[in-house]
Amino acid sequence: MYLTQLSCVVVPPSLLKCVYTNDEGLWIRASADCNQAGFRVEVEPQARRFTMHSHQALQVPVSPLQTSRRSSVPQLTNSPTLIVMVGLPARGKTYISKKLTRYLNWIGFPTKVFNLGQYRRDAVQTYKNFEFFRQDNKEAMQIRKACASNALKDICIYFSKENGQVAVFDATNTTRERRVSIVSFAKEKGYKVFFVESICDDPDIIAQNITEVKVSSPDYVNCDKEEALADFLKRIECYKQTYVPLDDEKDRNLSYIKIFDVGSRYLVNRVQDHIQSRIVYYLMNIHVTPRSIYLTRHGESELNLLGRIGGDSGLSPRGHKYAASLGSFLKGQNIKDLKVWTSHMKRTIQTAEHLGVPYEQWKALNEIDAGVCEELTYEEIQEKHPEEFALRDQDKYRYRYPKGESYEDLVHRLEPVIMELERQENVLVVCHQAVMRCLLAYLLDKTSDELPYLKCPLHTVLRLTPVAYGCKMENIFLNVEAVNTHRERPVNVDVTRDPAEALKTIPDHF
Amino acid sequence: MMRGSSRSKSTQNLDRTVCMTNCPTLIVTVGLPARGKTYISKKLTRYLNWIGVPTREFNVGQYRRECVKIYKSFEFFRPDNEEGLKIRQQCASAALNDVRQYLADEGGQVAVFDATNTTRERRQTITAFAEQNGFKVFFVESVCEDPVVIAENIVQVKLGSPDYMNCNTEEAMEDFKKRIECYENSYETLDEVWDRHLSYIKIIDVGRRYLVNQVQDHIQSRIVYYLMNIHITPRSIYLCRHGESDLNVKGCIGGDSGLSPRGREFAKYLGKFIESQDISDLKVWTSQMKRTIQTAEAVSVPYEQWKALNEIDAGVCEEMMYEEIQQHYPLEFALRDQDKYRYRYPKGESYEDLVQRLEPVIMELERQENVLVICHQAVMRCLLAYFLDKTAEELPYLKCPLHTVLKLTPVAYGCKVESIFLNVDAVNTHRDRPENVNIHRTTEDALQTVPAHL
Numbered sequence: 001m002y003l004t005q006l007s008c009v010v011v012p013p014s015l016l017k018c019v020y021t022n023d024e025g026l027w028i029r030a031s032a033d034c035n036q037a038g039f040r041v042e043v044e045p046q047a048r049r050f051t052m053h054s055h056q057a058l059q060v061p062v063s064p065l066q067t068s069r070r071s072s073v074p075q076l077t078n079s080p081t082l083i084v085m086v087g088l089p090a091r092g093k094t095y096i097s098k099k100l101t102r103y104l105n106w107i108g109f110p111t112k113v114f115n116l117g118q119y120r121r122d123a124v125q126t127y128k129n130f131e132f133f134r135q136d137n138k139e140a141m142q143i144r145k146a147c148a149s150n151a152l153k154d155i156c157i158y159f160s161k162e163n164g165q166v167a168v169f170d171a172t173n174t175t176r177e178r179r180v181s182i183v184s185f186a187k188e189k190g191y192k193v194f195f196v197e198s199i200c201d202d203p204d205i206i207a208q209n210i211t212e213v214k215v216s217s218p219d220y221v222n223c224d225k226e227e228a229l230a231d232f233l234k235r236i237e238c239y240k241q242t243y244v245p246l247d248d249e250k251d252r253n254l255s256y257i258k259i260f261d262v263g264s265r266y267l268v269n270r271v272q273d274h275i276q277s278r279i280v281y282y283l284m285n286i287h288v289t290p291r292s293i294y295l296t297r298h299g300e301s302e303l304n305l306l307g308r309i310g311g312d313s314g315l316s317p318r319g320h321k322y323a324a325s326l327g328s329f330l331k332g333q334n335i336k337d338l339k340v341w342t343s344h345m346k347r348t349i350q351t352a353e354h355l356g357v358p359y360e361q362w363k364a365l366n367e368i369d370a371g372v373c374e375e376l377t378y379e380e381i382q383e384k385h386p387e388e389f390a391l392r393d394q395d396k397y398r399y400r401y402p403k404g405e406s407y408e409d410l411v412h413r414l415e416p417v418i419m420e421l422e423r424q425e426n427v428l429v430v431c432h433q434a435v436m437r438c439l440l441a442y443l444l445d446k447t448s449d450e451l452p453y454l455k456c457p458l459h460t461v462l463r464l465t466p467v468a469y470g471c472k473m474e475n476i477f478l479n480v481e482a483v484n485t486h487r488e489r490p491v492n493v494d495v496t497r498d499p500a501e502a503l504k505t506i507p508d509h510f
Numbered sequence: 511m512m513r514g515s516s517r518s519k520s521t522q523n524l525d526r527t528v529c530m531t532n533c534p535t536l537i538v539t540v541g542l543p544a545r546g547k548t549y550i551s552k553k554l555t556r557y558l559n560w561i562g563v564p565t566r567e568f569n570v571g572q573y574r575r576e577c578v579k580i581y582k583s584f585e586f587f588r589p590d591n592e593e594g595l596k597i598r599q600q601c602a603s604a605a606l607n608d609v610r611q612y613l614a615d616e617g618g619q620v621a622v623f624d625a626t627n628t629t630r631e632r633r634q635t636i637t638a639f640a641e642q643n644g645f646k647v648f649f650v651e652s653v654c655e656d657p658v659v660i661a662e663n664i665v666q667v668k669l670g671s672p673d674y675m676n677c678n679t680e681e682a683m684e685d686f687k688k689r690i691e692c693y694e695n696s697y698e699t700l701d702e703v704w705d706r707h708l709s710y711i712k713i714i715d716v717g718r719r720y721l722v723n724q725v726q727d728h729i730q731s732r733i734v735y736y737l738m739n740i741h742i743t744p745r746s747i748y749l750c751r752h753g754e755s756d757l758n759v760k761g762c763i764g765g766d767s768g769l770s771p772r773g774r775e776f777a778k779y780l781g782k783f784i785e786s787q788d789i790s791d792l793k794v795w796t797s798q799m800k801r802t803i804q805t806a807e808a809v810s811v812p813y814e815q816w817k818a819l820n821e822i823d824a825g826v827c828e829e830m831m832y833e834e835i836q837q838h839y840p841l842e843f844a845l846r847d848q849d850k851y852r853y854r855y856p857k858g859e860s861y862e863d864l865v866q867r868l869e870p871v872i873m874e875l876e877r878q879e880n881v882l883v884i885c886h887q888a889v890m891r892c893l894l895a896y897f898l899d900k901t902a903e904e905l906p907y908l909k910c911p912l913h914t915v916l917k918l919t920p921v922a923y924g925c926k927v928e929s930i931f932l933n934v935d936a937v938n939t940h941r942d943r944p945e946n947v948n949i950h951r952t953t954e955d956a957l958q959t960v961p962a963h964l
Contacts, residue, residue: 252719265706268720271738274877281735284722363863374857409817423728 080159081275082186083168084179086197088243089236090209092262093198096283097170098469100196103282106442107415108408109165109275112158116171119147127219130234135241148178152185159191166275174243176250183254194276195256196283197246205262206236213468262288282419288466291425292335293443295436296461298347299323300482303375304458307483307509310367310374315350322459322480323354329461329478330355330428339427341365341417348430359430364413367432371404378487378506382499389502393493396452407452410438418442433485443471453489458482483509534613535729536640537622538633540651542697543690544663546716547652550737551624552923554650557736560896561869562862563619563729568609570625573601581673584688589696602632606639613645620729621645628697630704637708648730649710650737651700659716660690667922717741736873742920745879746789747897749890750915752801753777754936757829758912761937761963764821764828769804772934776913777808779932783915784809784882793881795819795871802884809882818867821886825858832941832960836953843956847947850906861906864892872896887939897925907943912936937963 083100085093097113104111121127123143132140151169158164173179179195186193200206210232214220220228246256251269257280258267266284271277299319303311315323330338340357342348343365352359373381373388381389385402392399400406405413414435421427421439429439433456441451443464456462459482463474484507492501537554539547551567558565577597578586586594602625612618627633633649640647654660664686668674674682700710705723711734712721720738725731753773757765769777784792794811796802797819806813827835827842835843839856846853854860859867868889875881875893883893887910895905897918910916913936917928938961946955 264724265702266720266722268722268738270718274874277735277739277877280738281731284725284734285731363866412817420728423731 080164080191081166082155082182082191082193083166083279084173084182084193084195085168085170086173086179086195086246086256087199088174088239089172090206090214090232091198091200092209092288093172093196094170094213095209095288095469096196096198096259097168099286100279100282101166101168102442102445103418104166104275104279105445105447106411106418107278108411110163111166111168112164113168113170114151114155114158116144116147116151116169119151120144121218123147130231130238133235133238135238152182156189159189172239174239176244192272192276193255194272194279195246195254196279197256197258199245199258199260200262202261216468257283259283282422285419285422287423289425290466291427293421293426293464294330294428294461295439295456295464296326296351296428296430297432297436297456297458298342298345298351298430299326299480300458301347304483304485305510307377307379307507308375309378309381310370312345312347314346318459318480318482319347319351320354322478322482323351325478325480326351326461327355329476330357335426337426339424340430341427342430343367343432343435345432348432351430355428362417364417365429365431365435368407368410368434369401369404371401373401373404377509379503382502386499386502387495390493390495390497393489393502396489397448407434407438408448410434414438414442444473445470455486458485483507534618534645535620536609536613536636536645536647537620537733538627538636538647538649539622539624540627540633540649540700540710541653542628542693543626544660544668544686545652545654546663546742547626547650548624548667549663549742549923550650550652550713551622553740554733554736555620555622556896556899557872558620558733559899559901560865560872561732562865564617565620565622566612566618567622567624568605568612570598570601570605570623573605574598575672577601584685584692587689587692589692606636610639610643614643626693628693630698633708646726646730647709648726648733649700649708650733651710651712653699653712653714654716656715670922711737713737736876739873739876741877743879744920745881747875747880747918748784748882748915749893749910749918750780750882750884751886751890751910751912752796752799752805752884753780753934754912755801758937758939759964761831761833761961762829763832763835764824764830766799766801768800772913772936773801773805774808776932776934776936777805779934780805780915781808781810783930783932784811789880791880793878794884795881796884797821797886797889799886802886805884811882813884816871818871819883819885819889822861822864822888823855823858825855827855827858831963833957836956840953840956841949844947844949844951847943847956850943851902861888861892862902864888868892898927899924909940912939937961 083097085097087093094113094115094117097115101111101113120143123146124132131137134140148171151171155164155167155169158167169182173182173195183193207229210229211225214232215225215228220231223231246254246258246269248267253270255270255272255276256267257269260266263284263286266280268280271280299315299322301311301319302313302316303309304319305316338357340352340355340359342352342359342361344361344363345366348365349359349361370376373385376384378389388402392401397407400409417429418439421429429436431439434452436456437451437454440446440454440456440462441448446454457477459478459480461476461478463476465472465474486507488505490497490501490504492504537551539551541547548569548571551569555565555567574597575581577600585591588594605623605625609621609623613621623636627636627649637647661683664683665679668686669679669682674685677685700708700712700723702721702723707724709724709726709730710721711723714720717738717740720734722734725734753769753776755765755773756767756770757763758773759770792811794806794809794813796806796813796815798815798817799820802819803813803815824830827839830838832843842856846855851861854863871883872893875883883890885893888906890910891905891908894900894908894910894916895902900908911931913932913934915930915932917930919926919928941961942959944951944955944958946952946958
């Protein structure tokens with residue numbers, strides 16, 4: 001149950017169906033039996049007590065699954081999903097696993113990767129050479145089977161005890177025998193299975209993969225590049241002999257996507273549900289072409305100077321200066337085919353105007369809607385809505401401003417932007433503080449706890465370049481001063497705190 | 511002048527999130543008769559138009575019917591019928607000509623060329639035509655060998671076709687089957703090797719499997735996603751608004767009030783109605799506003815809340831009566847009447863924004879089977895416009911009265927609509943476009959069409 005506003009609920013358990021909170025306060029559902037009696041519900045959120053009679057109460061979600069995460073998107077999955085990677089080594093399985101996991105976590109589906117190579121490294125402390133992977137190496141086979149078993153056990157724990165919704169089993173899974181055993185394991189436990197097979201025979205791509213991620217792996221820490229490459233290629237040969245790809249006929253009842261040649265072609269079979277459909281859509285939109293994503297906020301705005309949040313003001317003189325510097329900076333970078341995106345708000349548009357290139361406006365990139373707090377200073381929010389201010393500090397990610405939005409809502413609103421960012425190549429996104437935090441969290445795999453506190457100062461460009469399994473980030477301050485708009489989480493987040501404690505971490509303003 | 515969407519002069523194409531395509535796209539269907547090509551064409555066209563991409567379908571069968579007034583028999587389609595072939599080729603050319611005009615001169619962005627296109631030769635002609643004109647090509651092939659599905663298709667849409675107006679069911683069935691045979695011998699399916707440079711999706715057995723090749727851009731990616739989410743399993747979609755709310759009674763728009771006594775009555779009746787319908791596996795969706803949630807409560811089925819289903823945000827006009835809007839914002843009020851679809855309330859949303867926000871709901875509605883959506887007036891108008899293929903002009907004036915359930919059942923190429931009033935009175939909240947939309951109009955003219963309230 002989502003009860004951050006409350007510290008205790010006193011309700012006869014037999015009468016209580018569900019408790020739910022939103023910006024209006026408390027919603028309680030009682031069973032029909034207590035209608036005549038009119039029971040009293042006492043709630044003690046820190047220092048406050050509520051009393052309500054049953055006939056005033058209303059309910060929201062019914063199933064425990066729905067109450068556990070009050071998000072802005074319905075929980076459209078029931079059984080956990082096991083994604084099973086399939087493919088020879090150096091086909092991008094781990095790249096896909098990590099990227100997919102990052103995406104699913106960002107959109108709110110708790111997901112975790114289980115990399116079999118990691119289990120093997122933990123079991124066999126030192127890697128000697130490719131001979132470990134020979135088909136006739138009985139001892140190694142035992143170890144590898146045991147590792148797979150352990151990974152599946154951990155997946156079980158992840159689903160049943162750790163609230164996981166999706167697990168990505170990242171291993172070669174190249175034999176039918178292995179896949180059959182995974183499918184029966186899943187069936188037994190009630191998990192849905194979705195296979196992702198990557199097929200590629202382009203020697204250049206494979207060599208590139210090996211150079212980018214294999215040569216530097218712990219397995220090859222004591223080898224030089226040539227040795228590592230040679231050994232790895234022999235490793236691949238070990239798998240090739242027994243590799244049986246997913247078959248059109250024999251595997252027609254399985255749910256899977258086959259990715260050919262890094263995405264030039266896809267075969268999709270039996271998509272069962274919403275999450276598989278989203279996974280397929282995502283996988284069909286990502287690419288590996290080198291490119292950079294530039295993130296920046298609008299130039300300093302008039303309201304920024306006054307320490308006010310939200311609104312739709314224009315740029316301050318320094319903000320205009322920044323925009324001009326941004327233009328020069330971009331010209332200097334000599335970026336091929338740069339796309340520029342802004343929101344529908346004046347300050348981002350004015351910033352883009354200075355760049356002298358066409359730009360596209362996305363309403364989805366508009367700053368978080370602060371509802372009743374729009375255009376207030378933090379001091380005013382403390383004065384007018386002290387409780388809301390505290391509640392926000394308690395759970396900044398899920399907190400929704402009255403008549404406004406939460407960071408969680410923002411993430412959902414930004415999903416199409418992320419999808420299109422994946423499709424594109426070089427892009428500059430001119431946006432806002434909260435929006436930029438969400439995009440950054442996606443690109444750098446930050447949790448929902450870290451997201452609302454990511455540092456995104458004005459007049460700074462972040463350049464993100466995908467590299468190996470992650471993103472290289474360069475932080476470029478364009479040398480035009482601006483106010484600081486970053487407010488850290490104060491120590492005291494209690495609703496009873498003094499104004500001084502609430503306002504401790506507020507940045508300076510005019 | 512259009513206010514409410516802060517556009518800048520130096521940018522292009524701003525009401526959509528992103529420029530979907532630079533060059534126009536030609537979608538080309540491929541497949542034997544009765545494989546669902548026209549079904550897919552029409553549905554895809556409807557979806558693309560709804561999300562704001564001007565799309566039109568060009569059905570070659572239609573051109574043929576206009577050319578050869580009377581259809582005699584399948585013999586017309588025999589591969590050795592020289593005269594027949596000549597006419598069919600001319601029809602295809604005429605259709606392509608119209609495609610060119612639509613995409614190059616009339617501002618169309620996507621054209622769906624709906625024909626069998628079963629030979630490589632024909633497809634090469636089309637590809638050359640597209641290249642010549644600077645159009646991107648995307649093929650959509652439907653492959654199906656299930657005789658049950660094919661027979662069902664024939665019954666649903668072929669028997670009622672103008673071609674078979676004067677035949678009985680048996681004759682029509684027989685003839686159509688022979689028609690299919692005429693195509694079978696020369697059918698060259700899109701090939702993994704030969705056609706590896708073409709952009710296409712192959713839909714196998716009504717969506718059990720898909721083969722997707724060389725998706726070039728955003729719009730093709732959206733088309734693929736859409737096609738992979740639709741299905742033809744029979745089902746019904748129930749749309750209704752929340753029960754009458756306290757603010758409804760006062761004549762105020764927006765807000766987040768609870769149900770009035772009559773609204774609660776409606777919710778009860780809704781629960782009973784749903785029970786009586788005996789729907790298998792019904793999903794119930796609401797918004798995150800009190801009035802829809804309270805309505806769903808009475809239905810006694812677990813429900814899911816979508817923030818995306820929240821009513822249109824009226825910004826500065828939230829919780830005002832129309833009289834108050836006229837008093838405080840007469841200019842805005844007039845501008846809204848001038849272009850209700852695109853008009854955005856200051857600090858609020860437009861219908862166009864709503865459509866954008868509802869797209870994931872539509873996508874999930876396509877995936878699902880039986881669903882009851884309890885929503886709001888503007889939201890329901892948007893959803894209805896999608897299902898009934900209404901234009902952006904019609905959409906904001908669709909009639910969605912309180913306490914009425916619309917049951918939509920897909921049938922043939924469209925949607926059957928049943929309107930069920932649950933016999934609980936409610937205020938009318940429908941405001942028609944007044945005659946005078948001029949910004950200098952009198953208060954009386956502005957308030958001419960405001961429905962009665964307390």
